[in-house]
Amino acid sequence: MPEVTRYEPGAPCWMDLASPDPGTSRRFYGELFGWTSYTLTIDTLDDYEIFTLGGPEGPSVGGMQRLADPDQPPSWTCYFTVTDVDAVARDVVAAGGQELVAPAEVAHLGRMAMFADFQGSDFAVWQPHGDELRGAQVTGEPSTMCWVELATRDVDKARRFYGEVFGWRAVERRYYRDYLYTNWKVGTLSVAGLVYMDETWPREWPGDWIPYFQVADCDAAADRATGLGATVTVPPDDIDPGRFAVVMDPTGARLGLISPRGDR
Known part of the structure; x- marks a missing residue:
């Protein structure tokens, strides 16, 4: 399967699931799409599950973390590639949105932030550092x-x-x-x-x-x-x-x- 090597600024590049029951979610998506997963441990964040296609060594297709607030509904969050997370954060607020997670470094991988738009719909942005994790490594194929x-x-x-x-x-x-x-x-x-x-x-x-x-x-x-x-x-x-x-x-x-x- 061809690997994605670049995402245009403004294009969707990643998605992750906030799940109240990661075990149930792993089983469901594993059975439905054939995904497997491994755990990414980052000092400044909770453990993060990476979904892969074609086995644990296969290309990454998305992520999952435990739902932090039980009062919030389970959901997928869509990430968009940007060249400057901090500038986007200013534009979101100026346009009438809200900053949910302030711009922050994710180890050596990149920089991210999460927002809510004018109606409360959440989305996130990702500014990769180099070639480490530009986003999903494969898209536009079955199960991606x-x-x-x-x-x-x-x-x-x-x-x-x-x-x-x-x-x-x-x-x-x-x-x-x-x-x-x-x-x-x-x-x-x-x-x-x-x-x-x-x-x-x-x-x-x-x-x-x-x-x-x-x-x-x-x-x-x-x-x-x-x-x-x-x-x-x-x-x-x-x-x-x-x-x-x-x-x-x-x-x-x-x-x-x-x-x-x-x-x-």
């Missing part, structure tokens, strides 16, 4: 992240916020049942999506970022996830880029599954 998407009830505000923070350009699309959809771009590169939460979405669902994972057969993967204890929140259906579904894993974290059809 291939897309990230934000759900919001205020499309205009979201477009402004992320445009000011990352310089993203919003391109409007109609992918699914005439839903308003935003394809965010950096130059010609599609980096993320934005879906409008209309009245059909449950009122109690906050807007949030979720990763999508590529699978060979969306229906089979959704069925497999259900058998492993997940809940399907959006059943498999067809959209222009492929066939997709959204599930909630056994701990309550949401993720997407997609069998792509050509280029987005």
